[in-house]
Amino acid sequence: VDIKVPFSPINLEEWVRWAGPYRKDPDMVAKVFETILKTKDPDWGEIQVLLDNLVDSTEKWYSGLLGGRWIDTEGRLPGTAEEHFPSQDPYWDPNIRKGRILLERYQRWILFGFKYAMPNNHMTHSEFVEGLRVAARRYTNINPEKPEEAVQLASIFIGSSASDIRKKLQKLEESDSRDLGKLLEVAWITFNNRGEEEENKI
Known part of the structure; x- marks a missing residue:
């Protein structure tokens, strides 16, 4: 027991x-x-x-x-x-x-x-992206290697993002909005900028 x-x-x-x-x-x-x-x-x-x-x-x-x-x-x-x-x-x-x-x-x-x-x-940006792809393969039915399913993963990523990150992602060109690597790059930059802005306020 x-x-x-x-x-x-x-x-x-x-x-x-x-x-x-x-x-x-x-x-x-x-x-x-x-x-x-x-x-x-x-x-x-x-x-x-x-x-x-x-x-x-x-x-x-x-x-x-x-x-x-x-x-x-x-x-x-x-x-x-x-x-x-x-x-x-x-x-x-x-x-x-x-x-x-x-x-x-x-x-x-x-x-x-x-x-x-x-x-x-x-960890490089490409290694981080690969980590997400590994997670998709391990925990979902999404195969990120298939373009049509990678789009689904990208859509989930955008929809689940914090509001400020989502706004940035929604402004991307259509081709970039389907590219998981590009989405993560923009999200990560936005996240880091947020941290810098918070530190500057202190």
């Missing part, structure tokens, strides 16, 4: 201090989150607390995007996307086989999101 021991506010403060800003070192934040998974086995609610404290709202969106927010489970997993990547607490019971499977799968998706949602200091 899995006996749950909630983590404390002190634990949370230590993890946040250890991880540092996600934008500066995504690898470190992913490492901290992976350690928490191994030592604390957080449930859905605790993972939301970790997301709220380890990343800002936009970074959380990117992590959620890759973690599975837009997964298409048809033909890959039974049930709905909401069942596997819920927007509200599903109250999974880790002492029941199905609950344990769903929780561990959700934990892995969030970890994958932390690892690949943003390029690290050693």
Whole structure:
């Protein structure tokens, strides 16, 4: 029987201090989150607390995007996307086989999101784009190598973007709006500019 021991506010403060800003070192934040998974086995609610404290709202969106927010489970997993990547607490019971499977799968998706949602200091733009394509192949029925399906992925990306990023993307020429690499380039520039603007206000 899995006996749950909630983590404390002190634990949370230590993890946040250890991880540092996600934008500066995504690898470190992913490492901290992976350690928490191994030592604390957080449930859905605790993972939301970790997301709220380890990343800002936009970074959380990117992590959620890759973690599975837009997964298409048809033909890959039974049930709905909401069942596997819920927007509200599903109250999974880790002492029941199905609950344990769903929780561990959700934990892995969030970890994958932390690892690949943003390029690290050693990752080129092309490597970042490839990370998204890997996520599409792994967690959806979309094949990003097929032009007609890459358009679908691009459409999902635009529709799910934060409002300021979406406005930039919608201004692109039609050909660019179908190019996932171009979309990510513009989104990443917009995101970085936002960070610089926030720092200038301080």
